[in-house]
Amino acid sequence: MIGVFDSGYGGLTILKQIRRQLPEYDYIYLGDNARAPYGTRSFDCIYHYTLDAVRYLHRQGCTLIILACNTASAKALRTIQQHDIDPEQLRVLGVIRPTAEVVPSLTRTKHIGVLATPGTVASESYRIELAKQDPALVVTQQPCPMWVPLIEAGEHTSDGAQYFIRKYIRQLISRDPLIDTLLLGCTHYPLIQSAINAELALLGKQDCRTIAQGGIVAQSLTDYLLRHPQIELRLQKGGECTYLTTDDPDRFAQAAAMFLGAPVQATHVDY
Secondary structure, three states: OEEEEEOOOOHHHHHHHHHHHOOOOOEEEEEOHHHOOOOOOOHHHHHHHHHHHHHHHHHOOOOEEEEOOHHHHHHOHHHHHHHOOOOOOOEEEOOHHHHHHHHHHHOOOOEEEEEEOHHHHHHOHHHHHHHHHOOOOEEEEEEOOOHHHHHHOOOOOOHHHHHHHHHHHHHHHHHOOOOOEEEEOOOOHHHHHHHHHHHHHHOOOOOOEEEOOHHHHHHHHHHHHHHOHHHHOOOOOOOOEEEEEOOOHHHHHHHHHHHHOOOOOEEEOOO
16 A cells, blocks of 8 residues: 655645546555644654654555655655665655656746745755755745644635735745745645735736645656556555544544545544
């Protein structure tokens, strides 16, 4: 099976696109909602939380796991890959590198903005990965600490949310008016992408392109499986998806429907 892990609900935007492109596989989605959000936690805390989830998904039969969380990808992925897993038994992939591989080809000015949680911004992961693709890129990052709580509370269309969308976008563009490509560096942010675009238009930045990660990660996974047939052959193909949460399953199902646009059933787990 393919495991998809996130600290909360945002990874559902990644799962939705992966299942759209690769519907034949079986999936387990695990949201660590009881300990979310991860964005403001320490490196060690995020690493241990993520490793717990990876080991749990492996015990459930997952031989390929996607960390559909930018914070976990930034602060835990490399350590887990290098020290905690046997690649012959389990592969763990993230969302930052595939995104960084695509985004440089989309900019004309070579000025890129990154909207992300404070944890992802502090990790410098996007700046590092983008520089590997093109050292000439100018990358300006903007932490958006209020967006995830507002989205998960279902308040992302409220006037209060609009205030914080306006605040962070204006802070970012004031620091670099030449930005023409804006990366949504958190998997929650596609839910407010239209509001972000509207704010950019008010600033005269209609040509600034906002990039969500779901489609990029789905295509990257497709390519990965084509390059690694020995891994693809181990994956179950029943088209099923199981939803697990460390918090209240009814609350998870209600929020998940908002992210997926369809009802789901969820199960509570401890690990």
